[in-house]
Amino acid sequence: MATVYIPPMMRKFTDGADNVEVAGGNLRQIVDGLEERFPGTREWLCDGNRIRPGIAAAIDGETARMGLLEQVGPDSEVHFLPAIGGGSV
Amino acid sequence: MSEKKYRVVGTRPIRHDGTDKVTGDARYGADIKLPGMLYGRILRSPHAHARIRSIDTTEAEAMDGVRAAVAGRDLPELADHVSDIGEVPFNLRDASHNILATGKVLYHGHAVAAVAATTAHRAEEAIKRIKVDYEVLEPVLDARSAMQDDAPLLDPTRKTRGLGEEDGKTSNIAEHFRHERGDVEIGFADADVVIEREFTTSTVHQGYIEPHNATAAVSPDGRTTVWCSTQGAFGVREQIAEICKIPISKVKVVPMEIGGGFGGKITVYLEPIAVLLSRKTRRPVKMTMSRTEVLMATGPTPASYIRVKMGATKDGTLTTAEAYLAYEAGAFPGSPVSLGAGAIFAPYRLEHVRVDAYDVVVSKPKTNAYRAPGVTNAAFAAETIVDEIADAVGLDPLEFRKKNGVKEGDRRVDGPVFPRIGCLEVVEAAAESDHYRTPLEGLNRGRGVASGFWFNFGGPAAAFINANEDGTVRLVEGSTDIGGTRAACAMIVAEVLGIAAEDVNPIVADTDSIGYTGITGGSSVAHKTGWVSHLAAEEVKQRVIERAAKMWEVDVEDVEYHDDATITSRSKPDETLTFKEVVAQANSTGGPISGEATINAGGAGPSFGTHVVDVEVDPETGKVQILRYTCVQDAGKAIHPSYVEGQMQGGVVQGIGWALNEEYVYDDDGRLMNASFLDYRMPTTLDLPMVETIIVEVPNPAHPYGVRGVGETPIIPPPAAVANAIYDAVGVRMEHLPMSPPHVLAAILGADKT
Numbered sequence: 001m002a003t004v005y006i007p008p009m010m011r012k013f014t015d016g017a018d019n020v021e022v023a024g025g026n027l028r029q030i031v032d033g034l035e036e037r038f039p040g041t042r043e044w045l046c047d048g049n050r051i052r053p054g055i056a057a058a059i060d061g062e063t064a065r066m067g068l069l070e071q072v073g074p075d076s077e078v079h080f081l082p083a084i085g086g087g088s089v
Numbered sequence: 090m091s092e093k094k095y096r097v098v099g100t101r102p103i104r105h106d107g108t109d110k111v112t113g114d115a116r117y118g119a120d121i122k123l124p125g126m127l128y129g130r131i132l133r134s135p136h137a138h139a140r141i142r143s144i145d146t147t148e149a150e151a152m153d154g155v156r157a158a159v160a161g162r163d164l165p166e167l168a169d170h171v172s173d174i175g176e177v178p179f180n181l182r183d184a185s186h187n188i189l190a191t192g193k194v195l196y197h198g199h200a201v202a203a204v205a206a207t208t209a210h211r212a213e214e215a216i217k218r219i220k221v222d223y224e225v226l227e228p229v230l231d232a233r234s235a236m237q238d239d240a241p242l243l244d245p246t247r248k249t250r251g252l253g254e255e256d257g258k259t260s261n262i263a264e265h266f267r268h269e270r271g272d273v274e275i276g277f278a279d280a281d282v283v284i285e286r287e288f289t290t291s292t293v294h295q296g297y298i299e300p301h302n303a304t305a306a307v308s309p310d311g312r313t314t315v316w317c318s319t320q321g322a323f324g325v326r327e328q329i330a331e332i333c334k335i336p337i338s339k340v341k342v343v344p345m346e347i348g349g350g351f352g353g354k355i356t357v358y359l360e361p362i363a364v365l366l367s368r369k370t371r372r373p374v375k376m377t378m379s380r381t382e383v384l385m386a387t388g389p390t391p392a393s394y395i396r397v398k399m400g401a402t403k404d405g406t407l408t409t410a411e412a413y414l415a416y417e418a419g420a421f422p423g424s425p426v427s428l429g430a431g432a433i434f435a436p437y438r439l440e441h442v443r444v445d446a447y448d449v450v451v452s453k454p455k456t457n458a459y460r461a462p463g464v465t466n467a468a469f470a471a472e473t474i475v476d477e478i479a480d481a482v483g484l485d486p487l488e489f490r491k492k493n494g495v496k497e498g499d500r501r502v503d504g505p506v507f508p509r510i511g512c513l514e515v516v517e518a519a520a521e522s523d524h525y526r527t528p529l530e531g532l533n534r535g536r537g538v539a540s541g542f543w544f545n546f547g548g549p550a551a552a553f554i555n556a557n558e559d560g561t562v563r564l565v566e567g568s569t570d571i572g573g574t575r576a577a578c579a580m581i582v583a584e585v586l587g588i589a590a591e592d593v594n595p596i597v598a599d600t601d602s603i604g605y606t607g608i609t610g611g612s613s614v615a616h617k618t619g620w621v622s623h624l625a626a627e628e629v630k631q632r633v634i635e636r637a638a639k640m641w642e643v644d645v646e647d648v649e650y651h652d653d654a655t656i657t658s659r660s661k662p663d664e665t666l667t668f669k670e671v672v673a674q675a676n677s678t679g680g681p682i683s684g685e686a687t688i689n690a691g692g693a694g695p696s697f698g699t700h701v702v703d704v705e706v707d708p709e710t711g712k713v714q715i716l717r718y719t720c721v722q723d724a725g726k727a728i729h730p731s732y733v734e735g736q737m738q739g740g741v742v743q744g745i746g747w748a749l750n751e752e753y754v755y756d757d758d759g760r761l762m763n764a765s766f767l768d769y770r771m772p773t774t775l776d777l778p779m780v781e782t783i784i785v786e787v788p789n790p791a792h793p794y795g796v797r798g799v800g801e802t803p804i805i806p807p808p809a810a811v812a813n814a815i816y817d818a819v820g821v822r823m824e825h826l827p828m829s830p831p832h833v834l835a836a837i838l839g840a841d842k843t
Contacts, residue, residue: 005504008267009251018270053171054178054250054264061505062691079504082266082427082446083178 002030002076010080013038022078027057028068030078045080056083096652097583098794101731102590104576106346118302118318118345119377126304127156127205129359129366129376130212132219133386134194134201137228137452137759138241141192141221144202149218154207157369158219159362161191161201165334172331174324174608175355177428177458183421185332187455188361194223195243195420196454197760198385200358205366205374228452228759232394232415235261235451243420243450263422264448268430268503276409276441280400282481287396288470290808290826291752292417294389295459296743296771299348300380301387305363306373311335313367315360316343320350320569321608326600328357333364343599344569351743352458353388355608384764388457389753391417391424395470397433405484407493409441410434414467416448419455424448425463428544431503432805433467435542436512436697437475437493442502452759458610460740461543461801465747465808469826472539472809477822486538486813487520490699494540511723511787511797512697516540518785519699524719533706534716535818540699541805545798546611547690550618551604552625554582556682560669562586562629564595566618567606572739572800573732574614578622580728581794585626586633586668587654604687612798615728616789617690623793628684633671636678640666692791696798698722700741700806704814711834713749713815719781725789725797733799738780740803746772748808752827 001021006014014020020037024030035042044052050067051057057064058079064070072078109115146158167182185191190199202219206212229235229243240261249262277283303317313335319325322344330337347354359376366374378387396413412433416424430446479489494512501507519525519538529536553565564582568574579593607613630650637656638645647658654668675682703716720737727733750770754762763769788795812823821836 008269053173058505061508065689065691077504077506081431081503082264083173 001074002072002078004030004034004078007080010041010044013041024072026068026072027059027064027070030072031068054083056081095584096587097580097590098726098728099730101729102576102580104573105579105595106570106575115346117299117348118304118316121304121316121375123304123306123373126373126375127207127366127370128209128212129203129205129363129374130209130216131200131362131382132202132216133382134190134197134199136194136223136225137197138226138243139194139223140226141190141194141201142224143222145220146202148220149204149215152211152215152218154211155215156205156207156372157366158202158204159189159365159369161186161189163365164189164332164361167331170331172327174321174327175458175610177423177425177462179356179423180421181328181331184328184356187421188332188358196452198382198454199420200386203362203366205370229261230452230755230759231392232417232447232449232451235449236415236447243452247450261450262447263418263450266446268444269442270500271441273409273411273441273443277400279402279408281403282478283398283400284474284477284481285396285398286474286822286824287394288824290393290466290469292389292392292453293459293747293751293753294384294769295349295351295353297349297351297353300378300383301354301359302377303359303363304373304375305360305367307364307367309371312339313364314341314343315364316345317360318347318354319344320347320354320571320610322567322569322600323605324355324608325357325360329360329364332361341599341601344597347569347571350571350609351460352462352610355610356388356457358387380766381764384769385761386454388419388455390459390462391419391456393417393466395466397470397474399474399478401478401482403482405479405482405489405492407437407439410437410439411442412444412471414444414446416463416466417451417453417456418448419453420450421455422448422450424456425458427463429463429467431501432464432542432544433471434502436490436495436540438495438499439502444502460743460804464541464543464805465744468539468541468805469808469812472806473812473822476537476813476816487516487525490516490540508694509787509790510695510697511785514787515697515699515721515723515785518783519701519719519721522701522719522721522783524701524717524781529703531705533708533818534703535814535816536701536703537810537813537815537817538699538701539806539809539813540697541802543612543696543798543801543805545616545693545696546613547617547693548607548613549689550606550621551687552618552621553603553685554625554629554683556629556672556675558673558675560588560672561592561594564593564622565598565603566595566622567598567603568614568618569609570597571609572736573729574609574618577615577728577732578618581619581622582626585623585630587652588668612696612800613693615796616693616792616798617688619728619796620690620793621686621688624686624688625684628686629682632682632684633668636671636675636682637666639678640671640674692789694725694789694791694797696723696802698802698806700810702810702814704811704818706815706818706833708819708837711830711832711837713811713828713833715745715777717778719783720803721783721785722799722802723785723787723797724799725792726786726795727784728794728796730784733784734782736799737782737803740800741780741807742772742777744804744807745777745811747826748811748828750827750829
């Protein structure tokens with residue numbers, strides 16, 4: 001399962017946990033998995049069918065260039081960070 | 090370290106655009122002249138904060154030679170739409186309101202209205218006839234004042250966002266976020282030495298020599314062509330289409346040669362106004378800014394307030410670090426505080442860390458990216474504290490950095506794990522440099538060091554290569570060439586095809602002539618456009634192999650392409666073809682030979698640099714003289730070492746300007762007092778010694794040539810390195826930028842009240 005790192009300001013959803021294990025082959029499935037365990041997180045991270053403007057998802061240190069379709073490996077790390085333009089975070 | 094041998098990559102051919110640049114034949118935006126062209130001029134706000142009651146352009150429009158006038162009401166009102174084309178995301182609705190004020194002016198110099206006339210002088214006269222009725226409001230001129238509960242609000246509806254949610258309270262704080270790992274309280278309890286300081290930095294400008302310019306021609310059917318100076322033609326196309334509500338397919342942007350950008354030529358200022366005026370007049374309209382307009386009304390980099398606290402054990406092991414960053418966004422949200430927060434402690438391995446970051450609107454121009462946006466401010470604070478801690482525990486400052494420096498597998502402050510990086514190699518190279526090993530002697534002289542980190546970006550890019558009958562090739566790419574990237578991409582093509590760099594003719598194309606290419610920013614171009622040029626060249630090579638097989642009537646698998654551009658076949662061991670011979674017969678073997686590729690490049694390898702500087706401080710005046718400067722940086726693989734060295738030297742010079750002189754000076758009413766190069770003091774060749782460079786090459790494993798971007802990192806360490814050198818020289822810790830003579834003298838006299 002992928003390890004999802006929870007931003008400090010979002011840890012209210014996870015009882016303070018700073019990382020959680022979530023199953024999913026792409027970012028959409030990871031976000032859905034998070035929402036299932038921690039209701040409210042999807043709304044926080046996504047605006048409809050895309051990651052909310054101002055937030056960047058990083059998979060193993062690389063910005064998700066395909067948004068929610070970005071592939072996530074079984075041992076991947078997923079971070080949600082303030083968005084910066086251009087690519088690698 | 091880099092060991093792979095190349096034939097062209099790593100050499101120093103003369104740049105392809107060199108002749109045009111030195112003879113004055115290179116075409117810049119200000120050179121554009123079109124039949125029937127009009128000239129546009131902008132009326133700007135004399136107030137830093139005011140409500141616009143009315144704008145009357147009647148008298149101006151009635152003047153002889155004046156063809157049209159526009160104001161904010163002529164731009165369509167947009168919904169919120171965040172664009173990520175730049176290094177810092179920005180809202181296109183805000184961009185529209187920045188281009189022409191609507192409702193309120195938010196800084197001195199904010200554009201209010203514009204006219205087009207038959208001559209520039211006529212247009213200049215006309216804007217004086219525009220009548221604007223203002224209700225003047227109180228400005229707010231720095232981040233800490235703007236964060237107060239009783240501060241005047243620039244936008245009374247704005248609420249603080251915190252990564253995805255609003256706190257419900259109106260404020261000038263547009264955004265707050267936090268990075269946190271471990272428990273800083275544990276880290277401080279474990280520390281033997283804890284040092285905390287507050288720092289402030291001033292607003293500074295990129296100082297590119299070429300002012301902004303744009304010429305627009307709108308045809309009767311709405312086709313819109315814009316010639317401009319930009320770091321990204323496709324980004325300009327997107328902004329014009331969104332802001333002017335034109336289908337993107339009807340907009341063509343032609344990037345002219347660029348006289349510097351450094352992050353400041355990503356967002357648009359003039360282009361939509363020129364489009365509005367051209368649409369109204371059915372004539373081409375050209376607009377150019379004066380230097381004063383550039384300084385007043387384009388995007389400088391933010392002033393900031395930064396508090397840093399770090400702890401270490403007495404053996405010199407960092408235990409924890411904490412930072413609070415408040416960056417001025419200017420009139421609209423979107424400072425680079427996210428980049429500063431992500432990078433502030435990047436060179437150091439930390440178990441416990443917390444960073445709070447605030448994006449704050451103030452009555453100043455909307456800030457923009459400036460070379461490693463947001464990171465120079467942060468490094469000034471953190472690297473000063475690191476120096477102080479190293480001193481307190483009795484360690485050489487480079488030894489301290491080696492002891493605590495990050496390597497592959499360590500975690501960044503904001504979470505992700507570092508891939509292969511060259512942080513330690515750079516520190517070691519600095520320690521072994523002739524500069525660092527040479528003792529510094531003399532009264533009031535001191536030596537300082539500092540390190541810096543930049544993320545490096547990738548992104549989308551496209552390239553097209555066409556082989557000519559004479560054995561040369563044309564490379565068409567979409568990245569505005571600011572730092573020699575055209576030559577670097579051509580060298581990569583030459584490397585693949587086994588031909589000379591001079592036999593590749595690179596051009597930067599307009600948006601109708603090449604696939605989407607992201608901005609020249611984030612130190613991305615040698616990475617992404619270099620990579621896509623490599624892919625396109627590989628395709629050309631494959632086509633040449635296929636044609637050679639056809640010419641020999643053998644299987645493609647039987648043909649081999651060699652590094653020297655010769656081609657052989659195992660079936661015909663006595664025969665050899667060359668690239669030139671095969672492409673000369675292209676039309677008789679199947680038609681023109683070309684290759685194209687597109688990419689959305691990931692894998693941009695982070696970059697680290699460490700600088701060493703010697704200064705002499707005049708204790709009578711506070712003036713700081715740079716005696717010697719050495720910049721050490723990991724380039725991954727330097728495609729053209731001269732351009733890498735040029736980037737390093739240029740970044741250092743800008744960083745020294747930031748360190749010693751550059752600042753926006755406002756009066757109490759928020760009027761900019763030094764909007765000229767006479768009063769905005771940038772370094773010149775008379776101020777500085779030759780900057781020495783040491784390129785370290787720890788290849789980026791994700792790139793075909795090991796490239797790491799090099800443009801941003803060298804501006805980061807200079808202010809901290811100079812501050813640390815000042816301390817070494819005269820024993821005072823500088824907490825404010827610029828460290829201009831009055832500030833240094835005040836610090837020496839123990840009376841710095843900044």
